[in-house]
Each structure stands twice: as C-alpha cells, then as structure tokens.
Amino acid sequence: MTVSTSSGYVVFDKVEKTYDGRVLVVKSLDLTVARGEFLTMLGPSGSGKTTTLMMLAGFETATGGDIYLDGSKINHIPPHKRGLGMVFQNYALFPHMTIAENVAFPLRVRNINKADAEAKVRKALDMVQMSDLGGRKPAQLSGGQQQRIALARALVFEPKLLLMDEPLGALDKQLREHMQYEIKRLHETLGITVVYVTHDQSEALTMSDRIAVFNDGRIQQLATPDELYEKPQNSFVAQFIGENNQLRGIVKDISGGRARVEIGNSDVIEALAIQAESGKPTIVSVRPERVEIEPMSSDIAATGRIEEVIYLGDHIRIRMNVFGNSEFIVKVRNGSGRRGFAVGEEVKIGWSLQDCRALDV
Amino acid sequence: MHSTFDQKALTRQLAAAERRNKVKAFLLVLPLLLFVLASFIVPIASLVWQGGYSDTFANALPETSKLLGAWDARSPVSEDLVKSFVTELKASKLKDPAIPTRVATVVNREQSGSVSKFKQVMSASDLASPYKEKLSALSSEWDKPDIWRAMKIVAPSFTPRFYFQAVDLRLTAEGDIKPETDENAIHLLLFGRTLMVAALVTLFCALLGFPIAYLLAHAETKTSNMLLIIVLLPFWTSLLVRTTAWIALLQQNGVVNDFLVAIGLIDNDHRLVMMYNMFATLVAMTHVLLPFMILPMFSVMKTIKANLVRAALSLGATPWTAFWQVYFPQTIPGLGAGCLLVFILAVGYYITPALVGGQSGQLISNIIAFHMQKTLNWSLASAIATLLLIGVLLLYWLYNRLVGIDKMKLA
Structure with missing residues (x-):
C-alpha cells in the first residue's frame, strides 16, 4: 500500500517497534498529523506512546514501516538533522550554561551570527515571559520557569515540529494547569505543529486538537477531545477518558444499531451497539454525570439503592447499587434546590440512549 | 506575646537541647579524631620538625x-x-x-x-x-x-640546611647559600621527574579511564555490574602481585617480547627493553592507579541525565558537539576528583617504581626511602617529604581555585 504523503505533515505508515525481537511495543501504527495541528498521544505507561515519539524524534529506530515528515521519509535521518524541537520530561536544561546560553545553543550549533542569535534569544525569552532571567543558571529557577526555558529553547530555531514528552509531569497541579493554557496559547499564536505525549487525560483534553489514545502498542481511538469523551469506541477509551460506569451483560439481540443487553438479575436494557455482537458479553458504559435522579422521562430507567454519599462542593457523588452493581456512580450537580440523599434510600434513576454505549469486553 | 525574658529563656532552652546533640555527635567522632591525631597530625608535625632539627x-x-x-x-x-x-x-x-x-x-x-x-x-x-x-x-x-x-x-x-639540601642548595659555614655541586645535585631532578611521571600517569589514567567509566555508567545494569567487578578486581589482589606481574610481562624474556618475536615484529637479538626503566614505571603505575580514576568518574557520570545529550541532539548539535559541549562539562567534577586522587597518589608512589623503575624510573619517594634506610639521614628525608607535602597542598589549593573542591565527587 502506498501512503499519500501529501495527506499529512507527519505520517506514520505501518510503523512497528520491538526492543527484544519478540514483543512489539508499537504495532502497525498508522497516524497522520496535519500541519499546524496539536496532536496528543495519550495512554498509560508502556502503551507505546513515548516510543512512538522517540521514533519521530530519531532516538529510536522503527523496526518496521516508514515515517514521513513534510513529504520526505525520515527513518534514517539522525536526530540532529531532523530539525525538530523537543521538550523533555525533566526539562533537560544544560546545567553548566546560563539560561541565555541554553536558549542560544541551537542557534550556536547552527552557526547563526551573534547579533541575529541574540535577537532571537531575546524574542524567545520574551515569548515565554522570562526575559529578565537570561543570566541565571537553570538550578536557580523553579520547575515552571525551567519548563518555559526548555520551551523557548525548543522553539528559538523555528523547528518544523515541536515534540513534547510529558513536559508538565514534574510540576504541581496548579502550575501544570497554568502551563497547559500557556502552551495552548503559544501553539495558537505560532501556528506550529505539536506532537504531545502525556498520560494525563485532563491535560490531553484541555490542549489538543486531536487525541490518539494508545494502549498495548496500538492507537485505540483517534478523535477530537469531545468526540473521544462523548463517543468512546471501546471500553478502554471509555474507561481511560473521564469517569465511567461499566455494566457487564450479555447482548440478547441487535436491531437498528441498538442492542438489548441482559444485565445482572435478568434485567434487560437498551444501549447503542458500538462494539457488540449478539449472544456475546459486553460492557455497557454510562457517564456518571449523564445519569439523572428521578427523571421526568428517560430512555432507560432503573432503580438504585444509595450506598454512599460524598459531598464535593460543586457536585455530589453518590455511589449506588444498580442492577446488582454496587460501584455505580452518579454525579448530581449541587444546585440550590437539590434534595437530600440518605444511605439505604432507593431512588429512581434514568439516562438517555445516546449516553449508553455497548462496548467490547 | 513574647517578652524579652521569654526570648532569653527560649534561647537558653534551645542551646541546652542542642548541647546534648552536640556532645553526642562529638563523642561519635572522637575515636576517629584521636586516631587521625595520633596517626596523621602528630607524625606530620614531627616530620616537619625533624626536617629542621638535628642534635x-x-x-x-x-x-x-x-x-x-x-x-x-x-x-x-x-x-x-x-x-x-x-x-x-x-x-x-x-x-x-x-x-x-x-x-x-x-x-x-x-x-x-x-x-x-x-x-x-x-x-x-x-x-x-x-x-x-x-x-x-x-x-x-x-x-x-x-x-x-x-x-x-x-x-x-x-638548621635550615636539610631543606636547602632537599632543593640542591648548600649552606656554607659563613651562612651563605650556594648551589650543590653537580654530582650531588639529584633532588631537583627527582622532584621534576616525579611531577612529570605523576602528570603522565594522571593523563594516561584519564584517557584510559574515561571510556571505561562511560561504559560503566551507561551500559545495562547487568553488564555494568560485571564491568565494575572487573574494575575492582585489582583491589582484591596485592599491589606487589600486580606490580610483579608486569615484570613477567615486560622483561626481556617476558610475555610481550616473546610475542613480538614470535610474530616477527622484532628480531630475537633486539628485544625491547621495557623493564627497569621509566617506561615500566609509567605502565605499572597507570595500571595500579586506574581504578582511582574510574570510580569517581563513574559515580559522576551515573548522575548525568541521559536526556541532556538527547536534548542537545534534538536542538541540532552533532553527536561530537553534544558530547563535548554538553556531556563532557558535566563530567568535570568526577574527572577533577579522579585526576587529583591519582596525581597525589602517584607523587608519593614508592613500591612500584622501586620494583620496576630501575635507575631511570626512580622517584622522589625512593630517595626518601634511601635516606631513611641507607644513609640514615632522617632529617634530610624529612625535609624532602615535607617539601613534597607542601607541593601537594599547593596543587590542592590550585585545584580548589580552578575547579572548586566543593564540586569534587569521590565515588
């Protein structure tokens, strides 16, 4: 099969990787990244996302398939000739150089004349709002500041592509959220193509144009954040992105895209047949916030016995027993007119068919 | 609210609490302190004394x-x-x-x-x-x-005459200082040779040790553990054995010469003289001191983050630039510690040059031993040893000025 390389800026064509010659850590990966896109590779550790990024950067060689950048094959181009900016997990600032020297490094190795280089360094430091700290050493900076410098250094030579390997992993929560917006803003103003690796789903949802969810060396689903959340294609994605109630059952029959699933004590509910086969086991996925308590009307109705009530400020989290599954979570918005909930109470609940998906086991 | 009185009481309380800990800490180091005092400070003091006193x-x-x-x-x-x-x-x-x-x-x-x-x-x-x-x-x-x-x-x-003698000067009866006659002027030559040998051994150790330390630090754990054992293996054998092994290897009828003759590289009548000279001293000392170079470098290299070099490559540096401008500067504390250690050990080395050095491979420590054992001129031996000590301290000071001792990392 030939890949039309014009279809994307970065193209992975049937890329495979094995370290030991026995187990594939990346399995026949096809992925296309458009110019100017912010694509996130999301997945648990060991899912192959970092290996994929390292193959793109040139630090790992693909043991099968081809990688294209801007129309040309880059499999055998060494990393320093690929012209990609990269931000590493622990910033990887050079400790013996000042901030300004760090940022000037990519320009220096490209033999750019001093005056031009200085102007570019200043611009890059301005861009990340760090212009005052050029004379300091990396160790004198906080984690967030170091991350900005790493970003400025990766962008100062105007790379074709920016790769980021869990760049915010070492920061505390508040700073991480702040940096997410900052990276997003930079991406929008510069229009650069970004390939971002993370295991943090909220980070992926916040920043990305599209997200590739990795597991077991394969892309499980490649979609925009909202599609990924609203319409997970399999139970791994449903489980990995956001919170999810899983009801195990057997598909009785399928008609018109709807599956009738028998759950627990011979209760039968309807669900969208996404990955379901008649007569086979399935997992029915429902988001906790899509479950209504005492609904006016609903496609699927059930009864739940409240097991636990947790007050979380903006919402209340109720664990209840539904269809014999006592791990069923319902999130109720904490409105002014909300009713009280008592453990042991039985309540009517319901949800719409659109929010209820029968997936693989 | 705190009154001044409260503050004072608080300070006293703190001091009292700290005092107990201080006493405990002092008692813990006391045995070592006494040992160092008895085995190090006192002998050195008496050495310096002996160098200027003969009654x-x-x-x-x-x-x-x-x-x-x-x-x-x-x-x-x-x-x-x-x-x-x-x-x-x-x-x-x-x-x-x-x-x-x-x-x-x-x-x-x-x-x-x-x-x-x-x-x-x-x-x-x-x-x-x-x-x-x-x-x-x-x-x-x-x-x-x-x-x-x-x-x-x-x-x-x-009398300062022993110190003058140690640097090839004579004190005359009138109190004038004259250069030593040529046939007796040997100390400066030996000091110079010692410094040169120590510098060369340090250089060879650094050149040979760097790649080994790099391999140790960056190989897989299994491989690197095995390599580390091989590096440490010489420590488990006696220094004497290691040195005499070189005699077996390098002498005229030794392994190396036999091999070179066997492959026809040299003629049987023109076997290389590799033993009992400067060459043998350099080879054997480099071998014996190599672990002291490798270990501090290894421990420093192990802490260098692998992604620094990757970052340099991704920013467009060639592998050589990435190594030389990013990796190598990180190894300086280990390299510096290794060099200082090897140099100081080499400056005072005695057994190896005595065994394999012959005439041209004798170092200053051998002349100190000579004065101690043969001429029984202990004062001169002390004076030479004191000058050696001062020289090493000067080098240490210089190192501290150039690299900074706080940056040094020994294993």
Whole structure:
C-alpha cells in the first residue's frame, strides 16, 4: 500500500517497534498529523506512546514501516538533522550554561551570527515571559520557569515540529494547569505543529486538537477531545477518558444499531451497539454525570439503592447499587434546590440512549 | 506575646537541647579524631620538625658547638675550640661508645674523609695541651679550616640546611647559600621527574579511564555490574602481585617480547627493553592507579541525565558537539576528583617504581626511602617529604581555585 504523503505533515505508515525481537511495543501504527495541528498521544505507561515519539524524534529506530515528515521519509535521518524541537520530561536544561546560553545553543550549533542569535534569544525569552532571567543558571529557577526555558529553547530555531514528552509531569497541579493554557496559547499564536505525549487525560483534553489514545502498542481511538469523551469506541477509551460506569451483560439481540443487553438479575436494557455482537458479553458504559435522579422521562430507567454519599462542593457523588452493581456512580450537580440523599434510600434513576454505549469486553 | 525574658529563656532552652546533640555527635567522632591525631597530625608535625632539627653534634659536644657558633669560619681556629673538641669527643665515648662514630658520620656528610680523621683523634692517647699542635701532628688536615667549617655547619641543632639540601642548595659555614655541586645535585631532578611521571600517569589514567567509566555508567545494569567487578578486581589482589606481574610481562624474556618475536615484529637479538626503566614505571603505575580514576568518574557520570545529550541532539548539535559541549562539562567534577586522587597518589608512589623503575624510573619517594634506610639521614628525608607535602597542598589549593573542591565527587 502506498501512503499519500501529501495527506499529512507527519505520517506514520505501518510503523512497528520491538526492543527484544519478540514483543512489539508499537504495532502497525498508522497516524497522520496535519500541519499546524496539536496532536496528543495519550495512554498509560508502556502503551507505546513515548516510543512512538522517540521514533519521530530519531532516538529510536522503527523496526518496521516508514515515517514521513513534510513529504520526505525520515527513518534514517539522525536526530540532529531532523530539525525538530523537543521538550523533555525533566526539562533537560544544560546545567553548566546560563539560561541565555541554553536558549542560544541551537542557534550556536547552527552557526547563526551573534547579533541575529541574540535577537532571537531575546524574542524567545520574551515569548515565554522570562526575559529578565537570561543570566541565571537553570538550578536557580523553579520547575515552571525551567519548563518555559526548555520551551523557548525548543522553539528559538523555528523547528518544523515541536515534540513534547510529558513536559508538565514534574510540576504541581496548579502550575501544570497554568502551563497547559500557556502552551495552548503559544501553539495558537505560532501556528506550529505539536506532537504531545502525556498520560494525563485532563491535560490531553484541555490542549489538543486531536487525541490518539494508545494502549498495548496500538492507537485505540483517534478523535477530537469531545468526540473521544462523548463517543468512546471501546471500553478502554471509555474507561481511560473521564469517569465511567461499566455494566457487564450479555447482548440478547441487535436491531437498528441498538442492542438489548441482559444485565445482572435478568434485567434487560437498551444501549447503542458500538462494539457488540449478539449472544456475546459486553460492557455497557454510562457517564456518571449523564445519569439523572428521578427523571421526568428517560430512555432507560432503573432503580438504585444509595450506598454512599460524598459531598464535593460543586457536585455530589453518590455511589449506588444498580442492577446488582454496587460501584455505580452518579454525579448530581449541587444546585440550590437539590434534595437530600440518605444511605439505604432507593431512588429512581434514568439516562438517555445516546449516553449508553455497548462496548467490547 | 513574647517578652524579652521569654526570648532569653527560649534561647537558653534551645542551646541546652542542642548541647546534648552536640556532645553526642562529638563523642561519635572522637575515636576517629584521636586516631587521625595520633596517626596523621602528630607524625606530620614531627616530620616537619625533624626536617629542621638535628642534635647529634650539639648533644655530644655542647661546648664545642657553642664555640663553633662564635667562630667566624675564616680565621684560624682557637686553642680553646680545639681543646673543647678533643676533650668532649673523648668524654662522649664514655657515655656511649657509638657516639663519636655518629658525630663523625654527621660531619662526614659535609666533608668526606672526616670519619678517618675522627678515628685518629679517638685512637691517639697522648693528646694534651697544646691541642692544636698535637692535632696537626696527627694529620695536616686538622690545620686546614675545611673540617672545622664542616663542623660549624652541623653544630647548630636548629638548621635550615636539610631543606636547602632537599632543593640542591648548600649552606656554607659563613651562612651563605650556594648551589650543590653537580654530582650531588639529584633532588631537583627527582622532584621534576616525579611531577612529570605523576602528570603522565594522571593523563594516561584519564584517557584510559574515561571510556571505561562511560561504559560503566551507561551500559545495562547487568553488564555494568560485571564491568565494575572487573574494575575492582585489582583491589582484591596485592599491589606487589600486580606490580610483579608486569615484570613477567615486560622483561626481556617476558610475555610481550616473546610475542613480538614470535610474530616477527622484532628480531630475537633486539628485544625491547621495557623493564627497569621509566617506561615500566609509567605502565605499572597507570595500571595500579586506574581504578582511582574510574570510580569517581563513574559515580559522576551515573548522575548525568541521559536526556541532556538527547536534548542537545534534538536542538541540532552533532553527536561530537553534544558530547563535548554538553556531556563532557558535566563530567568535570568526577574527572577533577579522579585526576587529583591519582596525581597525589602517584607523587608519593614508592613500591612500584622501586620494583620496576630501575635507575631511570626512580622517584622522589625512593630517595626518601634511601635516606631513611641507607644513609640514615632522617632529617634530610624529612625535609624532602615535607617539601613534597607542601607541593601537594599547593596543587590542592590550585585545584580548589580552578575547579572548586566543593564540586569534587569521590565515588
């Protein structure tokens, strides 16, 4: 099969990787990244996302398939000739150089004349709002500041592509959220193509144009954040992105895209047949916030016995027993007119068919 | 609210609480402190002392010593001086029969032939006033000022002459400083050779050790553990064994020569001389000291984050630039520590050059041992050792100025 390389800026064509010659850590990966896109590779550790990024950067060689950048094959181009900016997990600032020297490094190795280089360094430091700290050493900076410098250094030579390997992993929560917006803003103003690796789903949802969810060396689903959340294609994605109630059952029959699933004590509910086969086991996925308590009307109705009530400020989290599954979570918005909930109470609940998906086991 | 009184009480409480900990901490280090004091500080102090103090002559002939001190070293010696010399020398024999010989040996170092002159005095039975004529009757040497000048030099107990001697200078009887005669001027040559050998050994260790340390630090755990054992293996064998192994390898009928002859690279009649010279000293010392270079470098390299080099590559640096400008500067603390360690050890190395060095491979430590064991001139040995110590301290100071000792990392 030939890949039309014009279809994307970065193209992975049937890329495979094995370290030991026995187990594939990346399995026949096809992925296309458009110019100017912010694509996130999301997945648990060991899912192959970092290996994929390292193959793109040139630090790992693909043991099968081809990688294209801007129309040309880059499999055998060494990393320093690929012209990609990269931000590493622990910033990887050079400790013996000042901030300004760090940022000037990519320009220096490209033999750019001093005056031009200085102007570019200043611009890059301005861009990340760090212009005052050029004379300091990396160790004198906080984690967030170091991350900005790493970003400025990766962008100062105007790379074709920016790769980021869990760049915010070492920061505390508040700073991480702040940096997410900052990276997003930079991406929008510069229009650069970004390939971002993370295991943090909220980070992926916040920043990305599209997200590739990795597991077991394969892309499980490649979609925009909202599609990924609203319409997970399999139970791994449903489980990995956001919170999810899983009801195990057997598909009785399928008609018109709807599956009738028998759950627990011979209760039968309807669900969208996404990955379901008649007569086979399935997992029915429902988001906790899509479950209504005492609904006016609903496609699927059930009864739940409240097991636990947790007050979380903006919402209340109720664990209840539904269809014999006592791990069923319902999130109720904490409105002014909300009713009280008592453990042991039985309540009517319901949800719409659109929010209820029968997936693989 | 805190009043001043409260504050004071608080400070006292803190001091009391801290004092207990301080005493405990001090008691913990006390055994080591005493050990260091007894085995290190005291010997070094006595070494420095011994280098400037020699009382053999002044103890045996106290009055003569005083009169020699007053003599101007040019005018003829006085009858009083000669009389006191003869009587004190004769009297010293009664205390301990070995003393006159010891005194003669000390004088002999400044004026050769003095031992036999002293023997004449000791064996002459009829020495009486006028002592000057009686002595000159024994030998015309006693008329000449030379032997008396030699005695004037060795008479004072406190003297800088050993330190001058250690750097190939002589203190004359008049108190002038003159360069040592060429056939006796050996110390500066040996100091120079020692520094050169130490520098070369350090250089070779750094060149050989760097790649090994790199491999150790960046190989997989299994491989690197095995390599580390191989590096440490020499520590489990005696230094003597390691050194003598080089004799087996490098001698004229040794393994290396046999091999070169066997493959026809050299002629059987022209076997290489690789033993008992500078070459052997360099090879054996490099081998013995290599682990001291590898270990600090290894421990530093292990802490260098792998993604620094990757970052440099991703920013467009060639592999060489990434190594030289990013990786190598991170290794300086380890390299510096290794170099300092190897250099200091090499400067004072004794056994290896003594065994394999022959004539051209002898170092300053060998001459110190020579003076300790053969000439029994402990003061000169101490003076040389003290100068060596000062030299090492100077280098340490220099290193601290250039690299910073706080940056040094030993294993």
